Amino acid sequence: MEKERLNTAKTITIYDIAEEAGVSASTVSRVLNGSASVRKEKKERIQKIIEKYNFKPNALAKGLSDTATKNIGIIAADVRNPYYSALFVACELAAEKAGYSVVLSNSLGENERERAQLDIMMQQRVDAIIQMGGRVDDLITDDSYAEKVRGICEKTPVIVTGKLDKAPVHSVVIDESNAMDILMEHLFALGHEKIALVGGEMKVASTYNKYQKYQENLRKKGIKERGEYVVNGTYDPESGYECTSKVLDLEERPTAIIAINDFAASGAVRAIKEHGLRIPEDISLVSFDNTYIAELTIPKLTSIDYDYEGYGRVLIETAVSAAEGKNVEMMQMITPKLVIRESSGKLENGV
Amino acid sequence: MEKERLNTAKTITIYDIAEEAGVSASTVSRVLNGSASVRKEKKERIQKIIEKYNFKPNALAKGLSDTATKNIGIIAADVRNPYYSALFVACELAAEKAGYSVVLSNSLGENERERAQLDIMMQQRVDAIIQMGGRVDDLITDDSYAEKVRGICEKTPVIVTGKLDKAPVHSVVIDESNAMDILMEHLFALGHEKIALVGGEMKVASTYNKYQKYQENLRKKGIKERGEYVVNGTYDPESGYECTSKVLDLEERPTAIIAINDFAASGAVRAIKEHGLRIPEDISLVSFDNTYIAELTIPKLTSIDYDYEGYGRVLIETAVSAAEGKNVEMMQMITPKLVIRESSGKLENGV
DNA sequence: CTGAAAGCGCTAACAT
């Protein structure tokens, strides 16, 4: 049987354009990129032919001869998480404006995949790599991972949303500590002192930092920390539900709960309602990330926002500048902001 | 000031490997791809050197000389929507297994962007393009868009999750009609006859199809359709809230509501609760898509699932087969499945 | 202002 190739219209190249215009390929290239002046007459003739064929230069060939591909690789932990999808889309939009494209892949919590993706992006010759979540969230940097990234940094700038010790990467991180301060100030102002912290793993740097600040805030306020008010878990609704249930079953239950993210908070809402308690009358609930989940729950969640659009812009600006060899700060902070909705309220009376 | 380029370690190529191994570049290429047998001794020597430098062949050069890039472009309407993110990740995983990478971009409802993205993917020489949502969801195909895609199809297979008249694309669509049948059967079985349909735009094919089936089911059951029970809107929570509110304010309100997707349903939940009604005791609520939103609401939603993993697999298999010039069916259907949760229940008594 | 020529890194006949 003969092998049939259906989709095989002739690929038109810069040479075809050149021939039809009666000029050399170089000239076509010049008008394509505006890299040098071409006589107006010729220029127009060439442009007409380009349009006629709707010619688009082969990006592979261009990337091969150039040094840049105008592609930025993004490795996200999981775009199904609204935090990452919001940030990713923000990056995509910012990149578009800067004349770059983004290439996304999800590490999905698997170390192996994350490393493989780094390799693929290098092979693809992206001009910079942005890593959002995953290994760069680890409180203790994985040594072999750091080494891998170090190798990459020699050729391609790497920007992370967390930290990576021992590797010259650019960091653009949320000021988690500040975020926790804001949240606790809010709760203190409402009269809460019995405050629980649910969800999240201590091996994740951002969670650990929040925990530190949680302690510090209590201490400053002269409130003794109760170990049973801090229940670790993961970052999903199920975990939020379980952690919250535990806290609510305590003899002396808290009057306010801080969930590690909106997902966990949504689980917390369920647990609180099942315990026959009202939000915020009986218990206040606040969380981090301000994803659209915060508007889906009933009541809507008071949550910490990061201005995703701005965050994405900074990430891309950093990536682009670094890719173009400009000098960029190695460490930048994103300032969080409190968005007050319905889930937090004044402490009415003791429990 | 001197321009400084930091990230510029020497790029090592197949020739460097060849030289150090004392062989020709072809031989290195052969061991790299296993495209022909190489004497074991040499092979091992070469592999050692490759590992030593952690050499990864330049994908651009490879794509340029080969005819394939092993990249599949995916244009999604918006990955921030859990439906698309679930499907995208499913595709990514399936592609990975097939030795392909996926390249994502979001059209975000903007016609211009969607077209531009098609161009970019062509320039990038992806082996196939999968389009999820966007213009391919239109009930009436945009002519100029179809023409554009037609041009692309001549070179690169296009797979759509909707339809595109007048363009030889492969379709992998959800059997929406069947989905609506299942949902209504479920409601009928629970005793509901006053059924509303909220959210969605009729200009979107899938919504229109659902509406058709909604009517047909009522007719078959001998129930007269009430125009006021069908309230169009969009696909977000806000719209679900508004559409549902309208329906609940009717003199004779429905006993069951079908939301166009989980997002709209989450808004519906809010509206229903604000009306002081219980779900499902006073009113049943069902929806389409079975995203994680269905598990976040209280109560959890009865929703139509599509088996995202399977759906993604079919999309990628189709893309890969088409890219490799194999014969693939032009039209495939995804069978929906009902997932019953807490939001739907027996009709207790008349309103 | 423009063309010729070399090269980006890899693959694929074609010889040997």
Place this chain on the structure above:
DNA sequence: ATGTTAGCGCTTTCAG
């Protein structure tokens, strides 16, 4: 089994 050679499509000196 392996080396040689000729591209893939574009950019970029270098001449003129």
